[in-house]
Amino acid sequence: MVTRVREWAIWSLIYPETCARCVRPIPPSAYIYCDHCWSGIPRAEREVDEALPKYVEMLHAGFAYSDGNFTRDVVHALKYDGHHPLAKQCAAHLLLTIPIQFWDESEIWAPVPLHWIRGNDRGFNQSELLARELASRLGHNPIKSLLKRIRHTPAQAGTGVRARAANVKNAFAINTHEEIPDRVLLIDDVVTTGATVSECARVLKLAGVQTIRVLSFAKAYQ
Protein backbone atom coordinates (compact mmCIF):
# COMPACT_ATOMS: atom_id res chain seq x y z
CA MET A 1 0.00 0.00 0.00
CA VAL A 2 2.89 2.34 0.67
CA THR A 3 3.67 1.99 -3.00
CA ARG A 4 0.05 2.60 -3.92
CA VAL A 5 -0.06 5.82 -1.89
CA ARG A 6 3.24 6.94 -3.42
CA GLU A 7 1.94 6.19 -6.93
CA TRP A 8 -1.16 8.14 -6.04
CA ALA A 9 0.99 11.07 -4.88
CA ILE A 10 2.49 11.30 -8.37
CA TRP A 11 -0.91 10.71 -10.00
CA SER A 12 -2.48 13.46 -7.84
CA LEU A 13 0.03 15.98 -9.18
CA ILE A 14 -1.47 15.42 -12.61
CA TYR A 15 -5.09 14.85 -11.48
CA PRO A 16 -5.60 16.67 -8.17
CA GLU A 17 -8.41 15.74 -5.78
CA THR A 18 -8.79 12.10 -6.65
CA CYS A 19 -9.15 9.27 -4.14
CA ALA A 20 -5.90 7.45 -3.24
CA ARG A 21 -7.70 4.11 -3.41
CA CYS A 22 -10.22 4.21 -6.26
CA VAL A 23 -9.17 7.38 -8.13
CA ARG A 24 -12.73 8.77 -8.05
CA PRO A 25 -12.90 12.57 -7.63
CA ILE A 26 -13.13 13.72 -4.02
CA PRO A 27 -14.53 17.02 -2.72
CA PRO A 28 -12.00 19.53 -1.31
CA SER A 29 -13.37 18.84 2.20
CA ALA A 30 -12.29 15.15 2.01
CA TYR A 31 -8.75 14.01 2.54
CA ILE A 32 -7.10 11.42 0.24
CA TYR A 33 -9.99 8.91 0.38
CA CYS A 34 -13.51 9.33 -1.03
CA ASP A 35 -16.78 8.69 0.82
CA HIS A 36 -17.40 5.65 -1.35
CA CYS A 37 -14.22 3.98 -0.07
CA TRP A 38 -15.00 4.99 3.54
CA SER A 39 -18.48 3.51 3.22
CA GLY A 40 -16.92 0.12 2.40
CA ILE A 41 -14.40 0.02 5.27
CA PRO A 42 -14.74 -3.40 6.97
CA ARG A 43 -16.16 -3.25 10.50
CA ALA A 44 -14.53 -5.14 13.34
CA GLU A 45 -15.92 -8.62 13.90
CA ARG A 46 -17.42 -7.77 17.29
CA GLU A 47 -18.68 -4.55 18.82
CA VAL A 48 -16.96 -5.36 22.09
CA ASP A 49 -14.22 -7.98 22.11
CA GLU A 50 -14.63 -11.00 24.35
CA ALA A 51 -11.07 -12.31 24.02
CA LEU A 52 -9.43 -9.55 26.01
CA PRO A 53 -5.74 -8.77 26.39
CA LYS A 54 -4.57 -9.41 29.97
CA TYR A 55 -5.32 -6.56 32.45
CA VAL A 56 -7.85 -5.04 30.04
CA GLU A 57 -11.55 -4.97 31.05
CA MET A 58 -13.12 -4.01 27.74
CA LEU A 59 -11.98 -3.40 24.19
CA HIS A 60 -13.73 -1.70 21.33
CA ALA A 61 -12.17 -1.55 17.88
CA GLY A 62 -13.91 0.10 14.98
CA PHE A 63 -12.57 -1.71 11.96
CA ALA A 64 -11.11 -5.04 10.87
CA TYR A 65 -7.50 -4.85 9.71
CA SER A 66 -6.04 -7.36 7.28
CA ASP A 67 -3.49 -7.45 4.49
CA GLY A 68 -4.63 -5.47 1.47
CA ASN A 69 -7.89 -4.19 2.96
CA PHE A 70 -8.95 -0.55 3.17
CA THR A 71 -8.43 -0.38 6.96
CA ARG A 72 -4.79 -1.30 6.42
CA ASP A 73 -4.47 1.32 3.68
CA VAL A 74 -5.82 3.99 6.04
CA VAL A 75 -3.59 2.97 8.97
CA HIS A 76 -0.49 2.86 6.79
CA ALA A 77 -1.25 6.22 5.18
CA LEU A 78 -1.67 7.76 8.65
CA LYS A 79 1.17 5.97 10.38
CA TYR A 80 3.90 5.54 7.81
CA ASP A 81 3.13 7.97 4.99
CA GLY A 82 2.65 11.02 7.19
CA HIS A 83 -0.93 11.82 6.18
CA HIS A 84 -1.72 13.41 9.55
CA PRO A 85 -5.00 15.11 8.51
CA LEU A 86 -6.40 11.61 7.97
CA ALA A 87 -6.71 11.33 11.79
CA LYS A 88 -9.73 13.64 11.61
CA GLN A 89 -11.62 11.24 9.31
CA CYS A 90 -10.43 8.20 11.26
CA ALA A 91 -11.85 9.71 14.44
CA ALA A 92 -15.14 10.67 12.76
CA HIS A 93 -15.64 7.16 11.33
CA LEU A 94 -14.50 5.43 14.53
CA LEU A 95 -17.05 7.44 16.54
CA LEU A 96 -19.86 6.07 14.39
CA THR A 97 -18.96 2.51 15.46
CA ILE A 98 -18.91 3.10 19.23
CA PRO A 99 -22.01 2.09 21.22
CA ILE A 100 -23.33 4.90 23.40
CA GLN A 101 -22.98 2.80 26.57
CA PHE A 102 -19.24 2.48 25.93
CA TRP A 103 -18.58 6.09 26.92
CA ASP A 104 -17.44 6.78 30.45
CA GLU A 105 -16.89 10.44 31.28
CA SER A 106 -14.91 9.56 34.41
CA GLU A 107 -12.08 7.99 32.41
CA ILE A 108 -8.77 9.61 31.64
CA TRP A 109 -7.67 8.97 28.08
CA ALA A 110 -4.10 7.77 27.59
CA PRO A 111 -2.70 7.29 24.09
CA VAL A 112 -0.27 4.39 23.70
CA PRO A 113 3.08 6.18 23.60
CA LEU A 114 5.60 6.05 20.82
CA HIS A 115 9.27 5.95 21.73
CA TRP A 116 10.82 9.37 21.22
CA ILE A 117 13.20 7.88 18.64
CA ARG A 118 10.28 6.67 16.54
CA GLY A 119 8.27 9.80 17.35
CA ASN A 120 11.09 11.88 15.96
CA ASP A 121 11.32 9.77 12.82
CA ARG A 122 7.66 10.28 12.05
CA GLY A 123 7.28 13.55 13.93
CA PHE A 124 4.01 12.53 15.60
CA ASN A 125 2.23 9.80 17.52
CA GLN A 126 -0.78 8.57 15.53
CA SER A 127 -2.56 7.28 18.69
CA GLU A 128 -2.27 10.69 20.33
CA LEU A 129 -3.50 12.38 17.16
CA LEU A 130 -6.51 10.05 17.10
CA ALA A 131 -7.21 10.75 20.81
CA ARG A 132 -7.08 14.52 20.21
CA GLU A 133 -9.44 14.30 17.25
CA LEU A 134 -11.89 12.17 19.27
CA ALA A 135 -11.64 14.59 22.20
CA SER A 136 -12.29 17.58 19.94
CA ARG A 137 -15.59 15.95 18.98
CA LEU A 138 -16.64 14.76 22.45
CA GLY A 139 -14.79 17.16 24.71
CA HIS A 140 -15.37 15.60 28.11
CA ASN A 141 -12.41 13.31 28.85
CA PRO A 142 -8.97 14.74 29.61
CA ILE A 143 -6.03 13.27 27.67
CA LYS A 144 -2.93 12.59 29.71
CA SER A 145 0.47 11.16 28.86
CA LEU A 146 0.30 8.66 31.70
CA LEU A 147 2.83 6.36 30.08
CA LYS A 148 6.18 6.76 28.43
CA ARG A 149 8.12 4.26 26.40
CA ILE A 150 11.42 3.58 28.10
CA ARG A 151 12.76 1.05 25.67
CA HIS A 152 13.05 1.40 21.91
CA THR A 153 11.33 -1.76 20.67
CA PRO A 154 11.70 -3.04 17.12
CA ALA A 155 8.62 -2.56 14.91
CA GLN A 156 5.91 -5.11 15.76
CA ALA A 157 4.72 -5.69 12.19
CA GLY A 158 4.99 -9.28 11.08
CA THR A 159 6.02 -10.87 14.39
CA GLY A 160 4.12 -13.65 16.20
CA VAL A 161 2.19 -13.64 19.49
CA ARG A 162 5.06 -14.65 21.78
CA ALA A 163 7.63 -12.51 20.00
CA ARG A 164 5.33 -9.49 20.29
CA ALA A 165 4.81 -10.03 24.02
CA ALA A 166 8.57 -10.37 24.58
CA ASN A 167 9.20 -7.35 22.39
CA VAL A 168 7.11 -4.99 24.55
CA LYS A 169 7.95 -6.49 27.95
CA ASN A 170 9.12 -3.66 30.26
CA ALA A 171 8.94 -1.20 27.38
CA PHE A 172 6.68 1.24 29.28
CA ALA A 173 6.82 3.23 32.51
CA ILE A 174 4.54 5.67 34.32
CA ASN A 175 5.11 9.36 33.74
CA THR A 176 5.67 10.20 37.38
CA HIS A 177 4.58 13.84 37.10
CA GLU A 178 1.02 12.72 36.23
CA GLU A 179 -1.55 11.97 38.93
CA ILE A 180 -2.76 8.35 38.74
CA PRO A 181 -6.48 8.13 38.00
CA ASP A 182 -8.85 5.26 38.88
CA ARG A 183 -10.07 4.64 35.36
CA VAL A 184 -8.15 4.81 32.08
CA LEU A 185 -9.10 4.40 28.45
CA LEU A 186 -6.04 3.44 26.41
CA ILE A 187 -6.21 4.67 22.83
CA ASP A 188 -4.37 2.91 20.02
CA ASP A 189 -4.45 2.79 16.22
CA VAL A 190 -4.27 -1.00 15.74
CA VAL A 191 -4.54 -3.85 18.21
CA THR A 192 -3.02 -7.06 16.85
CA THR A 193 -2.16 -9.65 19.49
CA GLY A 194 -2.95 -7.16 22.27
CA ALA A 195 0.61 -7.44 23.62
CA THR A 196 1.22 -3.69 23.60
CA VAL A 197 -2.04 -2.63 25.29
CA SER A 198 -1.69 -5.50 27.78
CA GLU A 199 1.80 -4.34 28.77
CA CYS A 200 0.58 -0.73 29.08
CA ALA A 201 -2.33 -1.93 31.23
CA ARG A 202 0.00 -4.00 33.44
CA VAL A 203 2.12 -0.92 34.19
CA LEU A 204 -0.98 1.20 34.88
CA LYS A 205 -2.39 -1.46 37.24
CA LEU A 206 0.89 -1.63 39.14
CA ALA A 207 0.73 2.15 39.57
CA GLY A 208 -2.75 1.86 41.10
CA VAL A 209 -5.21 2.30 38.20
CA GLN A 210 -8.33 0.22 38.94
CA THR A 211 -9.89 -0.18 35.50
CA ILE A 212 -8.29 -0.12 32.07
CA ARG A 213 -10.27 -0.29 28.85
CA VAL A 214 -9.07 0.04 25.26
CA LEU A 215 -10.37 1.95 22.27
CA SER A 216 -8.66 1.19 18.98
CA PHE A 217 -9.27 2.37 15.44
CA ALA A 218 -8.65 -1.15 14.15
CA LYS A 219 -8.22 -4.76 15.20
CA ALA A 220 -6.26 -7.41 13.33
CA TYR A 221 -7.70 -10.91 13.69
CA GLN A 222 -5.26 -13.80 13.88
Ligand SMILES: [Zn+2]
Ligand atom coordinates in the same frame (compact mmCIF):
# COMPACT_ATOMS: atom_id res chain seq x y z
ZN1 LIG B 1 -12.23 6.02 -3.19
